[in-house]
Amino acid sequence: MSTISIEDEVIDRLNAILGEDGAVLTNKSSRFNRARVPAPFPVHRWEEFIPDIVVLPRTAEQVSQIVKLANEYKIPVVPRAGGTGLADGAVPMKGGIVVDIKRMDQIKEIDLVNNTVTVGPGINMQTLNRSLKKHGVIYPDDPASYACALVGGRIGTSGLSLLGARYGHTRDLVISFEIVTPTGEIIEVGEGGGRKVRKSSTGYHLKQLFMGHQGTLGIVTEATLELVPRAEAEFAAFFLFEDYETAYKTFALIAKSGLATLGGVMMFDPEKVDYLRRDDEAYIIQPDWVKAVCAASLFGTKIEVEVGAKKVMELGRSLGGRYIGDEIAAGDWAARHDRYANPLHGRDKDGKVVPMSWHCEDAAVPYSEVPEVLRKWHEIAKRYVDQYDIFDDWGAFQYTNGAHKPWADVLVEIDMGLWEDRMDEESWQAFVSLKREIAQVAIDHGGSMSSCHGATRAGDAELVPTEMGASWEVMKTIKRALDPNNIMNPGKQSLDEAYEEVTA
Amino acid sequence: MSNEHEHNESATAPTAATAATTVDLGTPQFLGEVEQAFVEKWHENATGCFSSGHKFCREVCPVTQVTRNENHTPTAFHANVIAMEKGHLTVEDVADDYVHCTQCGGCEVRCPNTLMVGDFYRARTETVKVVRAMRAMLVDKGLDREGWKVWNRLTNELKNEPVLGVEGDSPNAQAQVRDWAEGLDIPIGGDTIMFVDCEAAYYRTSVPRATAQILQAAGYEFGLMNEQWCCGGPAGEMGYVEQSMAFARHNVDDWRKSGVKRIIAIEPHDYVHFTEDYPAYFGEEFDFEVVQIIDLVAELIRDGRLKLTEPIDRVVTYHDPCRLNKRKGIHEAPREILRSIPGLTFKDVDRVTQWSYCSGGGGGLPIEKPEITAEISRRRLEKASELEVDTLVSACVWSERPLTAAGDEAGIEVKDIIELVAESAGIEIGGRTRA
Numbered sequence: 027m028s029t030i031s032i033e034d035e036v037i038d039r040l041n042a043i044l045g046e047d048g049a050v051l052t053n054k055s056s057r058f059n060r061a062r063v064p065a066p067f068p069v070h071r072w073e074e075f076i077p078d079i080v081v082l083p084r085t086a087e088q089v090s091q092i093v094k095l096a097n098e099y100k101i102p103v104v105p106r107a108g109g110t111g112l113a114d115g116a117v118p119m120k121g122g123i124v125v126d127i128k129r130m131d132q133i134k135e136i137d138l139v140n141n142t143v144t145v146g147p148g149i150n151m152q153t154l155n156r157s158l159k160k161h162g163v164i165y166p167d168d169p170a171s172y173a174c175a176l177v178g179g180r181i182g183t184s185g186l187s188l189l190g191a192r193y194g195h196t197r198d199l200v201i202s203f204e205i206v207t208p209t210g211e212i213i214e215v216g217e218g219g220g221r222k223v224r225k226s227s228t229g230y231h232l233k234q235l236f237m238g239h240q241g242t243l244g245i246v247t248e249a250t251l252e253l254v255p256r257a258e259a260e261f262a263a264f265f266l267f268e269d270y271e272t273a274y275k276t277f278a279l280i281a282k283s284g285l286a287t288l289g290g291v292m293m294f295d296p297e298k299v300d301y302l303r304r305d306d307e308a309y310i311i312q313p314d315w316v317k318a319v320c321a322a323s324l325f326g327t328k329i330e331v332e333v334g335a336k337k338v339m340e341l342g343r344s345l346g347g348r349y350i351g352d353e354i355a356a357g358d359w360a361a362r363h364d365r366y367a368n369p370l371h372g373r374d375k376d377g378k379v380v381p382m383s384w385h386c387e388d389a390a391v392p393y394s395e396v397p398e399v400l401r402k403w404h405e406i407a408k409r410y411v412d413q414y415d416i417f418d419d420w421g422a423f424q425y426t427n428g429a430h431k432p433w434a435d436v437l438v439e440i441d442m443g444l445w446e447d448r449m450d451e452e453s454w455q456a457f458v459s460l461k462r463e464i465a466q467v468a469i470d471h472g473g474s475m476s477s478c479h480g481a482t483r484a485g486d487a488e489l490v491p492t493e494m495g496a497s498w499e500v501m502k503t504i505k506r507a508l509d510p511n512n513i514m515n516p517g518k519q520s521l522d523e524a525y526e527e528v529t530a
Numbered sequence: 531m532s533n534e535h536e537h538n539e540s541a542t543a544p545t546a547a548t549a550a551t552t553v554d555l556g557t558p559q560f561l562g563e564v565e566q567a568f569v570e571k572w573h574e575n576a577t578g579c580f581s582s583g584h585k586f587c588r589e590v591c592p593v594t595q596v597t598r599n600e601n602h603t604p605t606a607f608h609a610n611v612i613a614m615e616k617g618h619l620t621v622e623d624v625a626d627d628y629v630h631c632t633q634c635g636g637c638e639v640r641c642p643n644t645l646m647v648g649d650f651y652r653a654r655t656e657t658v659k660v661v662r663a664m665r666a667m668l669v670d671k672g673l674d675r676e677g678w679k680v681w682n683r684l685t686n687e688l689k690n691e692p693v694l695g696v697e698g699d700s701p702n703a704q705a706q707v708r709d710w711a712e713g714l715d716i717p718i719g720g721d722t723i724m725f726v727d728c729e730a731a732y733y734r735t736s737v738p739r740a741t742a743q744i745l746q747a748a749g750y751e752f753g754l755m756n757e758q759w760c761c762g763g764p765a766g767e768m769g770y771v772e773q774s775m776a777f778a779r780h781n782v783d784d785w786r787k788s789g790v791k792r793i794i795a796i797e798p799h800d801y802v803h804f805t806e807d808y809p810a811y812f813g814e815e816f817d818f819e820v821v822q823i824i825d826l827v828a829e830l831i832r833d834g835r836l837k838l839t840e841p842i843d844r845v846v847t848y849h850d851p852c853r854l855n856k857r858k859g860i861h862e863a864p865r866e867i868l869r870s871i872p873g874l875t876f877k878d879v880d881r882v883t884q885w886s887y888c889s890g891g892g893g894g895l896p897i898e899k900p901e902i903t904a905e906i907s908r909r910r911l912e913k914a915s916e917l918e919v920d921t922l923v924s925a926c927v928w929s930e931r932p933l934t935a936a937g938d939e940a941g942i943e944v945k946d947i948i949e950l951v952a953e954s955a956g957i958e959i960g961g962r963t964r965a
Contacts, residue, residue, distance in 0.1 A: 048599070054623045056599075058613050059606045064583030072618060082599065109600065110585050128598035148598060150589045156883075160916070173640075174585040305647065368643060369582045370651045379651075381574070383581035446581045 032078040036099055040081055040123075043091045049129075051080040060124045065112045065483065066383045066444045068454045075117050077104060077124040084129050086204060086212050086247035093245065094210035096123055096513050104515050105245040107147060107179030110171045112386055113476065114483035115182055115240045119517030125245055127178050133157055134248070141253040142201060142222045147178025147246045163253040166193040169478070178246045184238025186478035188425070191281075191432035192289040192325050193254055195478075197237045198429045204248035205236055208509030212247070221250045235504070240482050241515035243508055259331035260289075261324040263338055265347030266316045270295055270397070272345050273318035278393060279341045280322045281426050282433040285334045287326035291426045294319040295400055298421025298441075304371055320347060372443040375415050382418055382443030385457070387464045390427050391473030393436050400424075402467045403440045410460045414453050417460070418443030427477055437477040440464065461485025469493050482518045490519045559617045564667060569615040572663070575656050576611035578643050579604070587637035587657075592888035593630045593895070596905045602630035604637035604657045611660065621664070625673045628664040630902070631657075633767055633893035634852030636885045658857075661893070665769030677897045678768045686773055689759040689780075691728035694965060702732050707758055710735035710961060714742050719788030720753035722821075725781075725804075727797040728760050730927045735961035737927045740952035741796050741823060747955055748835040750826075752794060755784050763803030768894040778803075778811050785818060792819040794826060796948070798853035798860075798926045799892065805858070824854065824925055827951060828863040831870050838954040841873025844921045847914050848876070848947075849933065850884040851926030852892060864925050864947055871954045877917045887913065889929035896932060907936035915940050923947050934964060 040050045051057070061067075061075040068074075078101075083089050096103045102122025109116050118124060130146035133154065137143070138161055145154060152173050155164050168187045169175055175185070180196040181203060187195045201224055202216030215233045218226025236243055267273035273293050281291045294302065296317045303312065322342065324334045342349060372382025391399050400422050407419040420441035426432035444457060462485045465475035469492060475481055481490050491498045502524035505512075512525050561569065569576075587604040588594050594603045606627055613619040638644055641655040668674045684692040690707060694700035701709070710731050716724075724745070726738045745752055762777030785793065795801035804820040830836040848868055854860040861881040868876045879887075890896065890906030910933060914922045922937060924930050925947045934944040952959050 051601075053626075054619055055606075055610060055613075055627055056601050058618055059600050059609055062583075062609075064585065069612070069616065072613070072616060108585065108588070110583075126600065128600070131598060153589055171585075174588050305651075368647050369578050370643065370647050370653060381577050381581055383583075447577055 032101065033099070036095065036101065037079065039095055040079065040092065043088055043095070044081060044083060046084075049082045049084075051082070052078070056080045057124075060106055060109065060126065061117065063109050063111050063114055063116055064384070065114060066385045066446055066449075066457060067117075068449065068451075069446055070450060070454070075119070076121070077118040078121045080124045080126055082126050082129050086206060089125060089127075089206045089245050089247050090210045090212050092123065092125060093206050093208065093513070097209060097511050100511050100513065102516050103245070103513050105178070105182065105241045107176040107182065108150070108171070108174055109179075110175045111179055111183055111479065112388075113183070113480035113486065115480050115515075115518070116179070117483070119515075122513070122516075127245065127247070128176065130178075130247065131176075136161065136253075137222070138163070138253070140222050142250050143253055144221070144248065144250045145177055147176065147181070147203075147249060149177050150174065151177065151180075158253065159256075161253075162256050164256045165199065165251050166254050167196050167199050167251075177249055177251070181237060181246050181249060182240055183478065183480045186425075186427070186437060189289045189323075189325065190429050191291070191426045192287060192430075194252075194429040197234060199252045200233070200237070201250045201252055202233060203236070203246050203250065205239075205244040205246050207244045208511075208514040216250075238480065240480050240518055242505065242518055242521055243514060257325035257327075257331075259324075259326065259328040261331050261335040261338070262321065263335070263342055263349055264319055264321040265342040265349055266312070267318040267320065267347050268315050270318045272347065273320045274397060276320050276342060276345050276347050277424070278433075279344060280320070280338060281393075283337060283341055285324065285337060287324040287330045287334045288426075288432055289323035289325045291320065291322045291432060293321070293424050295422045295424075297404055297419055298423050301371065301419075301421040301441075304373070371420070372418050372445065374418075374445070375411070380445050381447065383446040384420075385442040385444050385461075386439050386479070387442065387461060388437060388439045388477050388479050389465070389468030389473050389475050390435050390477035391438055391468055391471050393434055395471040395473065396424060396436050396438055399438060399467055399471050399473070400440075403438075403464055406460065406463045406467070407440065407442060410456060414456050416445035416448045416453050417457075418445075435473075438468075458485040462489065465489050487519050490521075491523070559620055561614065561617070564670060565614060565621060568663060568667060569611055572608075572611050572656075572660055573615065575660065576608040576615075578653070579608035579641070579655055580612045582643065584642045586640050586642055590636040590640045590886040592632060592634060592636070592886070592890060592906045593902060595886070595909065596890075596902050597630065599630075601627045604641075607631070607657055607660055607664075608655075621667050621671055622673060624664070625668050628661050628668070629675055629898050630895075631661045631893050632852065632888055632890055632895050632906075633658045633661060634888050635856040636852065636888070639856050640885055662767060662769065665767075666771050667769070669769040669771070674769060675898050678770075678894055681894070681897050682765050682768060682770045682773060685760055685765060689777075690731065691760050691764060693728050693733045704757070704759075707731055708754060710738050711742065711754065713960070714739065714746070716742055717753040718756055719790065720751060721790065722750075722752040722792040722794060723755055723785065723788070723790050724752045724794045724796060725755070725761065725800055726758065727800050727927065729931070730797060731758075733965055734927050734930055734946070734963055736949055736959050736963045737930075737946045737961075738796060739961040740946070740948045740957065740959045743957045743959065744827060744830070744836060744948065744952050744955060745794075747957065748830045750830065750835070753788070755781070756788060757784055759784075761800045761803050763799050763807060764894060766803065766807055767892070768897075774807065775811050778808055782808070782812060782816065782818075790818065792821060794821045794823055796823045797928065798822070798851045798858070799928060802853050802857055822854070822858075822860060823948065824860060824863045824867065827948065828866045831867060831951075836951070836955060838871055838951065840954045840956050842871050842950055842954050843873050844950075845875040845877065845919045846921040846923045846945075846950075847879060847917050847919045849887065849889070849910065849914075849922055849924040849926075849929065850881050851924060851929055852888050854925060855881050856885060867947060867951060868923065871950060874950070874954075877919055879913070879917070889924070889926070889933045891926070891928040891930075891932045903932050904935065907932035908939065911936040911940040911942055914942055921945055923950060931964070
């Protein structure tokens with residue numbers, strides 16, 4: 027529960043700023059529905075996470091005035107885009123004003139000469155691409171939440187695209203953006219100046235400072251995005267393996283192949299394969315020997331992809347991987363993976379189907395560390411599954427992590443089921459502790475505890491100072507300088523520490 | 531976990547000081563009997579959404595596309611159930627949310643829980659039924675919206691919907707229910723009757739006229755009801771369940787009296803009501819065959835019983851009516867019909883893309899939120915404009931009024947598929963396409 031008291035005067039002034047009926051919402055339903063994101067949520071403490079007011083602005087100027095007002099009254103401000111993030115970035119920790127930017131969803135300019143599109147942050151990628159299709163271009167930011175995530179949230183989390191090896195991730199695909207700073211100034215951040223410039227040596231590279239800001243450094247109000255020629259040809263192949271080790275080596279062979287058209291390399295570990303076979307009878311039954319899966323995709327011109335596909339086939343089979351054909355590959359394993367987060371796949375200890383919430387713990391770790399990290403993660407998971415009958419290990423997958431550089435570090439994710447319906451405070455704390463242990467392993471192995479979701483929720487947030495090391499001081503200094511009143515999304519990433527020291 | 535337990539637990543653990551000046555968020559409420567039954571019935575369904583929270587439904591939701599308000603999303607409709615269960619929200623708190631739905635069913639087909647494993651687990655996220663159940667509670671509690679109240683009171687008085695306006699003396703009563711059929715010489719009763727919904731009977735009379743004349747041309751025998759009342763479907767969609775059932779009862783009795791065996795639904799909403807609501811109301815007693823006109827006409831053309839000879843010189847695209855495509859899976863027959871019309875240039879948009887299209891004309895939305903309906907239709911016409919067509923063809927008379935209004939702005943004519951078929955069969959349709 028928020029301890030902020032919102033005065034009627036604030037509501038009146040917000041109404042004056044927004045100047046539209048239904049754009050300042052104080053009713054309970056509006057607030058309860060903006061308390062959570064799809065990640066597991068302490069339902070038993072729902073009321074602690076609800077904002078006091080929700081506003082639905084349409085312009086940067088409105089956002090600026092809202093933030094200035096919030097500074098005047100020292101009211102927390104939490105930006106919310108799709109609310110599809112998995113790390114609570116959009117969850118209000120201390121009440122305040124939720125600035126829901128979904129109405130800022132216009133396509134402002136399609137520049138086919140300079141290959142950019144300028145949009146409001148409330149637009150969804152699939153919706154945008156439907157409009158771009160006729161121009162032969164695409165904005166290739168492709169997360170698992172492609173159909174529902176919004177551009178503003180992608181910038182807020184510095185998200186990962188499944189086509190990142192080929193086209194880059196959000197941080198690479200957003201050329202520049204407009205952001206309202208924590209004190210309400212409207213600024214443009216890019217590589218240097220120039221909204222459509224991809225590389226510059228002028229000034230600090232502020233774009234990447236604000237990229238992944240998780241709402242702690244402002245509210246994005248416009249973005250200029252990369253337009254990529256639509257791929258003329260695509261290719262995807264799935265290879266099956268009898269053991270993890272061979273799949274893991276094959277993953278590296280393809281990742282290091284040097285193929286410029288490589289969209290990404292992905293693999294499922296044995297626990298993930300077991301999980302995806304839970305309703306095998308509904309699909310094509312796979313032989314028992316299948317213990318791991320490795321897949322690769324290519325995107326590009328026909329002439330490149332045709333040649334590249336041969337190389338992928340050769341590498342995929344070189345250590346004994348078995349290609350299982352287009353139909354099974356595309357129609358089965360890909361479809362299986364699409365079911366990854368289905369609540370109907372949850373099982374209790376007796377194997378009974380129970381509706382579980384999906385928790386996905388992601389990390390970026392060097393390739394060499396992956397097997398050991400996964401071993402430790404599953405060990406941790408098992409401990410919690412055994413102790414509390416509300417958890418379920420849904421296996422792990424790994425994905426090439428670096429934009430345009432697929433050959434080194436790896437995104438590793440372990441999916442866990444969590445029976446939210448049965449959760450009480452004890453099991454919630456167990457979940458937080460599970461998260462913390464998993465995150466610590468990634469840090470211990472020279473990785474980052476989050477490649478794509480953000481370290482904004484309990485279990486991760488406490489470890490941000492550890493992971494950042496000496497640079498944590500710089501981070502706090504920046505936060506304090508830009509947000510003197512700590513109004514932007516307070517309570518996230520341990521950043522409140524920046525203010526404790528000042529007042530101490 | 532029982533709700534009682536939940537309440538006790540929350541009651542003994544008061545939370546921090548009250549936040550906003552407007553409402554007290556900290557004290558969970560106890561549910562009344564009706565609400566308790568509601569949350570129990572929908573708990574599992576709501577949990578499937580709440581716990582996974584994919585939100586893939588949002589961008590296909592025609593209302594969400596326009597209002598961009600998270601309260602109007604299907605996910606909110608389910609989250610509200612959980613919040614009510616936990617005692618955080620009351621029916622009154624969420625009443626307005628559930629007004630924002632056309633019951634198109636796009637969210638249900640797009641839901642990963644339905645799409646990915648629904649067939650295997652026999653699971654389908656039910657959102658339309660939740661909206662309807664909530665609206666029924668609104669009516670029970672006197673929380674129903676003013677526009678709907680007036681509309682359904684007048685429907686109850688007139689025995690058909692006041693489609694020509696809720697004010698004044700429009701020729702919109704039982705005395706005029708068969709006026710559209712003037713000069714067509716259609717018998718009353720028989721094995722098969724054509725059920726003409728209110729919008730077609732009073733507003734876009736060209737549609738029933740075209741339909742009747744096509745069937746006559748094909749030698750397909752049918753009659754009209756003795757006394758046709760509204761199907762009762764819209765009342766059901768807006769939460770007036772008793773009224774909906776009373777109207778259904780009347781119609782079924784009327785069919786029984788004339789020995790009717792088969793009902794032709796010329797309109798998708800009626801088709802949904804006859805195939806879903808009527809069987810739910812009457813169980814096994816409901817043993818009528820229900821035929822959708824599009825399926826029937828496609829069959830008549832296929833069998834050569836209906837000859838399409840007149841070329842139609844139009845460039846068209848097809849609007850998949852939500853209740854045919856998303857609710858009932860009927861999408862092939864209308865395309866088959868359009869491809870059989872000589873002279874027509876047909877620019878198709880696949881049915882899956884059209885999961886996110888709508889006219890905004892369903893679920894009582896135009897009565898309560900006409901501005902949202904108009905914007906949904908405007909966007910639908912915008913999509914049609916991009917295809918550079920001169921005509922948007924629909925197969926749902928309820929969609930055609932808002933689409934026509936938007937079409938007037940966009941310079942695109944809106945036609946019913948049956949009107950085009952009739953023209954191509956050389957039939958002088960008569961009637962009118964607007965008031």
